[in-house]
Amino acid sequence: MSEADIERLAEMVRQARRVVVFTGAGISTESGIPDFRSPGGLWTKYKPIEFQDFMASEEMRREAWRRKFAMDDTMKQAAPNRGHRAVAQLATRGKITHVITQNIDGLHQASGVPDEKVIELHGNTTYARCLDCHERYELAPIKQAFEKDETLPACTKCDGIVKTATISFGQAMPELEMARAQEAAVSCDLLLAIGSSLVVYPAAGFPIMAKRGGAGLVILNREPTDLDAIADLVINAEIGDTLGTVVGNN
Ligand code: NAD
Ligand code: ZN
Numbered sequence: 001m002s003e004a005d006i007e008r009l010a011e012m013v014r015q016a017r018r019v020v021v022f023t024g025a026g027i028s029t030e031s032g033i034p035d036f037r038s039p040g041g042l043w044t045k046y047k048p049i050e051f052q053d054f055m056a057s058e059e060m061r062r063e064a065w066r067r068k069f070a071m072d073d074t075m076k077q078a079a080p081n082r083g084h085r086a087v088a089q090l091a092t093r094g095k096i097t098h099v100i101t102q103n104i105d106g107l108h109q110a111s112g113v114p115d116e117k118v119i120e121l122h123g124n125t126t127y128a129r130c131l132d133c134h135e136r137y138e139l140a141p142i143k144q145a146f147e148k149d150e151t152l153p154a155c156t157k158c159d160g161i162v163k164t165a166t167i168s169f170g171q172a173m174p175e176l177e178m179a180r181a182q183e184a185a186v187s188c189d190l191l192l193a194i195g196s197s198l199v200v201y202p203a204a205g206f207p208i209m210a211k212r213g214g215a216g217l218v219i220l221n222r223e224p225t226d227l228d229a230i231a232d233l234v235i236n237a238e239i240g241d242t243l244g245t246v247v248g249n250n
């Protein structure tokens with residue numbers, strides 16, 4: 001990472017009045033949660049279970065819960081890192097209107113960004129919901145029953161299928177979050193896209209929307225992304241180091 005890039009990013013943040021931070025799995029790798037597309041990422045180990053397949057067979061639903069509980073040990077130990085903390089500081093200073101995240105790990109909230117500023121496009125993996133009536137279920141009892149004899153959870157209200165409150169590939173996007181993210185993207189004057197390969201749509205559409213609406217676009221990623229060509233500034237560097245330096249909390 002070059003000092004000139006850091007200075008330019010710091011200056012863009014100073015000048016901006018309404019910043020939106022858009023994050024992907026990359027901001028959480030320093031917390032020990034693997035991303036999808038990096039070498040050794042989850043993608044290389046598991047092909048994601050698509051929503052249609054989850055719905056179609058009990059065996060797929062069992063496999064989904066098996067993976068979920070295996071992953072949970074990593075998730076539970078994860079704490080916010082320097083990247084999350086730098087974003088939270090910007091929120092505390094009133095710079096940030098919203099954090100739009102593709103992450104399901106809840107680490108932005110854990111780092112101190114107020115709940116109402118976090119827009120979770122792909123849901124949250126720390127609880128479950130009935131797919132029909134949307135009743136919320138906590139994970140501990142589901143896990144206990146599943147670990148005993150792989151019992152699949154069913155809704156006690158309507159007998160519907162219970163799934164973690166995340167959005168799978170092929171599943172409809174949450175309408176309220178999509179509308180809020182759109183509003184945030186078109187009304188910001190700077191969007192920082194951090195740690196996302198920017199290939200998953202519709203999520204990756206928000207940086208494009210912000211740019212079209214006249215906002216500045218900065219992409220921070222250790223590798224090139226699909227949207228580098230339209231960005232005002234691309235920084236290929238580690239997220240924690242870079243944001244820590246920019247925000248001044250090493
Ligand atoms: P992705 O895996 O496609 O991309 C992550 C990007 O971050 C990569 O381009 C990688 O180069 C970059 N990166 C990783 N660590 C970095 C670091 N320390 N510094 C700089 N760059 C770094 O992730 P995505 O774009 O978020 O899309 C994948 C989907 O997977 C999302 O929809 C998300 O819902 C889901 N997911 C979420 C989590 C989580 O909640 N933490 C983890 C894995 C996957
Ligand atoms: Zn139900």
